[in-house]
Amino acid sequence: MVDADKFYSELGRSQKPGVLTKVVLAAVELMKQGKKIISMTGGSYDPSSVPYKQIKEIIAGTPTEEWQEILQYGAASGKMELRREISGFMAGHGITADPKGEIIVTSGSQQALDLVSRVFLNPGDVILVGSPTYLAALGAFKQYNPELRSVVVDGDGMSVEALEVELNRIEAEGKWAKLLYVVPSFQNPTGSMLTKERRRRVLELAEEHDFLVLEDNAYGYINFGGEMPTPIKGLDRTGRVMYTSTFSKIVSPGLRIGWLAGSREFIGKIVEAKGKVNICNDGVTQYIAAELFRRGDVEKQIPMITRVYRRKRDLMLEAMETSFPEEAEWKEPKGGLFLWVSLPERVDATEMLTESLNRGVAYVPGSNFFAEPVHNYIRLNYSFPSEPDIVEGIQILGGLLKEKL
């Protein structure tokens, strides 16, 4: 056989199974042995709430002449009808973007993160991320060997004071911060909401220090009732903010529909880059997505799924109150899919995962959300597990935590 290692690129050699892969594989192994595993890991959709009836109706009602276009190659920027619907949807949430030139449909928002990384990141470029931040965004960025600089995230989202300190430090080093990645609404993993004032300040700092902002709004539409500040993109007047969102949390992750909105100039480059990586998005799914918007299904699905997630969040909080030890701390998330639990520093949540899996509960160790080594956090997902499993899983995890403390 060939000596495989001889052939890899640096990027290829660096590919190792990610934490979710490892957790899932470990869980699958145990399940093969007949063990029940309650998964509180990824941001999966509530299984019983997927809008399959609407999708069946849409396909059944698709006019014959449409199919010739649906099953043919499409534009790298995405199906025009879908871009129009996305533009209208964003307009209802404070963002103006011309479907013709300022929006690209992507294969989930993950592809938007990868395309932005390709088009903007050279090795060594300085990019700013939250501490903690979305693990798969770190995964996308790291492919391009940037210098990641962390900015602390507190209960009101990313600290703009810490951001300014970091920017000055970077400039004092004779370097330049090129891009800030931020998840302002119901941030993953902390669930925090970046305040209106901080959003304005982030944009001021972006203009003063001349960096781009990549705003990831995967969770903002899952809002348990609070007021929703305007997205940073909605405040941008200089074309330095790119905004990505996705169907994954509001409609279905399996449809792989995400999008990126930005200046005509930037989107133009990104469309060319997309053509080289997968030519265009799937036609059937884009047609389904456009119809789900047009028929009003998306606007109906969002409040429905939000009620489901709110009930599951409440159930998880209640169970944590009764089962978790004193020393464990968390804030009530006002939206999104995750609960972020802080443990005493002596607890290593990464080590604890094996024991937790053996007892039947899977979670994501907090260490994966930091660019720097931090081990005393766990992220719990409440969107996927069933209500009885939430209660059972939290009891198991609570018992384990009490033993550790």
Add this chain to the structure above:
Amino acid sequence: MVDADKFYSELGRSQKPGVLTKVVLAAVELMKQGKKIISMTGGSYDPSSVPYKQIKEIIAGTPTEEWQEILQYGAASGKMELRREISGFMAGHGITADPKGEIIVTSGSQQALDLVSRVFLNPGDVILVGSPTYLAALGAFKQYNPELRSVVVDGDGMSVEALEVELNRIEAEGKWAKLLYVVPSFQNPTGSMLTKERRRRVLELAEEHDFLVLEDNAYGYINFGGEMPTPIKGLDRTGRVMYTSTFSKIVSPGLRIGWLAGSREFIGKIVEAKGKVNICNDGVTQYIAAELFRRGDVEKQIPMITRVYRRKRDLMLEAMETSFPEEAEWKEPKGGLFLWVSLPERVDATEMLTESLNRGVAYVPGSNFFAEPVHNYIRLNYSFPSEPDIVEGIQILGGLLKEKL
């Protein structure tokens, strides 16, 4: 507004509208002015042959319990049922690949080309390509700044004598050829078929000179009746050949279903890389694809679409015989979707395109299929245009060519 150019990566800055984008945009402009344009450009599907009835049946018959999985996140390697079907399909064409670990489902074969490039190509790595070869493969490779070395393609596919000469030249320069990209069956753009003997020789040379082979078989299933030699992957015993194919030419380009088969070791790395670029393929499309295989629709669609393309090829050849000038030369393609026309060296087919568009015919200038500058070829597609348009388009193009000669 921001100074956009300041922010691009090298890769981002290099993104320019590709030739197909340019041709299509120019055609769209003319069509807006009410002009009819006959497109003989991309490898699009025959519009009236798309299997939409089968897809509607599949969706209508999908069991409710399936939808929870279809609309959820899936494995980065692809839906297991689909990998099993792909494995069975390849087994019928001389390739053995374990669905568990040796196959990954990709977003069209374009994503397979991009993922292989990511995982194997460092800047400056030497890769061998046909002269001419598939333009979008060149586009995928060039993203990673390799050194492209050309090997002449004749009527029997890539010349193994020229390949050996090039390999020795590369080694004499103290360099190492890491990868060979080859389209053995009905090569794009020439339509040539790599002979059985040459396939064996390519593999011998790969073992002697220790390079990997990326075998692209997008067109081999569109066979007008000749004997089909075993794929190079089917002859490989050392795990150095990766094989990619796609639904785009046999079922539908819009479904964005491609796949890559290779050693467990290589596919493992590529699966990790895919997770970072778009997490997984679309669930609805993967389910449709698995069902199209399982129901036998794919095996029925291939001979049906092959008959359609054969008839269109015959029509185009007939029209060329009567309308094209003496000096234009071409071979009858025994399969695939393209006709490759050689013109006297004094004709610049790239320049001629504008005039051709003005007269109502779009084609792809041959220059785009060479790593080096060559201008006296045109590639004509016969799968997309209607039969009357084929006749009319060839007459227009023939008239233009006669004026130029």
